[in-house]
């Protein structure tokens with residue numbers, strides 16, 4: 183039984199491939215077509231997952247698409263009619279072709295250029311968007327039963343989904359619909375602060391600790407209301423996205439309260455920091471209220487989180503500390519990429535009743551390249567090649583000497599975080615490293631923080647209340663007595679977005695951090711994604727070499743080769 187899951191034409195297009203209940207591959211199209219958060223159909227991802235496993239479309243039995251197009255069209259049309267004539271502006275950006283393409287997906291794939299040996303016979307199923315988010319978290323969580331919360335901008339028209347997973351089954355218990363959306367609130371303020379919605383939200387989260395939430399706390403609370411029974415509403419006087427179809431995000435009333443919108447690239451002032459701080463705080467408070475309501479509906483010990491808002495690692499940290507659940511699993515590709523996987527898992531388990539299997543690792547599911555590929559990329563672009571006896575020990579030595587190293591190993595990660603296979607690594611002890619990396623390597627805003635990857639067995643010595651966080655989706659306070667030792671990974675508020683690395687989840691990365699720890703007494707590395715501002719994380723050795731050559735990284739380690747510029 184071969185199952186495919188696809189997300190296309192929205193954002194973060196992706197493909198997942200399953201052999202029965204077993205996940206074989208899961209990749210985002212942006213890594214192949216090099217367009218961040220791409221909306222394109224994931225042709226390249228689809229070709230790669232099939233070819234890599236010796237399959238073609240005629241081998242596929244089931245295909246899940248990540249939303250229900252008719253519900254999407256009905257919901258969009260209803261809203262456009264409701265807000266006439268102001269909603270007419272939607273039609274300047276409306277792309278009816280996308281809805282048609284989604285409806286014609288079956289024939290596109292059957293007649294397309296995917297090189298099937300015989301006529302494909304897969305069954306195409308359009309899956310409820312939030313059910314796909316929920317499935318992407320629950321079926322990987324290892325929990326036999328759990329409460330599930332999915333929060334995003336919007337699916338077909340649901341924005342916040344409360345449900346329960348039991349064995350094979352997932353059921354919805356409550357929901358909030360458009361235009362009332364915690365994700366769209368965050369995106370609207372992201373746009374107001376001069377960053378790109380649907381991508382720049384993480385920058386706002388990074389900016390927030392520089393500000394004082396008190397200045398705009400009550401104004402921000404005025405934008406939304408929630409209560410004990412899970413109701414959640416935005417005050418629509420302050421927003422325009424629901425009327426304009428995301429052409430304009432905020433209304434003039436918003437600027438009357440918070441001041442004029444910040445033009446992109448202009449100076450960031452304390453006002454912008456304070457708005458970000460108030461937003462982050464109010465979103466955390468609202469999310470905690472939603473989680474508490476979920477616990478009343480589903481009084482489980484286990485929580486699964488998905489949806490784009492679940493990438494807010496600071497919020498996740500508070501849910502873990504202050505929420506009513508004992509155990510928590512966050513889908514690492516919590517954004518819409520995850521719905522490609524979730525859709526396929528939903529068919530496998532929820533519909534076909536296939537047994538759940540333990541997934542030892544749910545992140546490293548992308549392409550891997552051979553030693554010959556590494557060698558060819560290094561030669562083509564004229565790098566100096568060093569072949570140490572042990573590339574891990576040599577890399578640890580370089581990092582301990584303050585070098586910035588591009589680290590390219592094994593199968594590519596899925597999701598927005600680099601988790602030790604497509605990473606840029608550096609010494610967390612160096613207080614100047616953050617500025618060096620932001621300016622000379624990543625070419626990004628000076629305020630943005632860097633995260634630590636710490637050996638799981640030593641994490642509790644360095645971070646307060648730390649839990650297993652293999653996917654870098656939780657923020658913890660750095661132990662105050664040790665903050666001074668790792669300034670490059672301690673954010674301005676004394677916290678860090680932690681990746682805990684175990685020998686089981688990523689043995690080679692674990693060995694590298696341990697080797698660095700033996701040399702320095704600090705069992706962690708600064709770990710940032712292997713890319714520069716505005717570009718997707720590198721996929722191929724050649725991507726890595728190009729990125730390396732365009733920045734001030736000192737070394738590039740491709741598999742066992744240690745490379746430097748001539």
Ligand SMILES: [Fe+2]
Pocket residue numbers: 311315334335336337489490517518
């Ligand atoms: Fe979504």
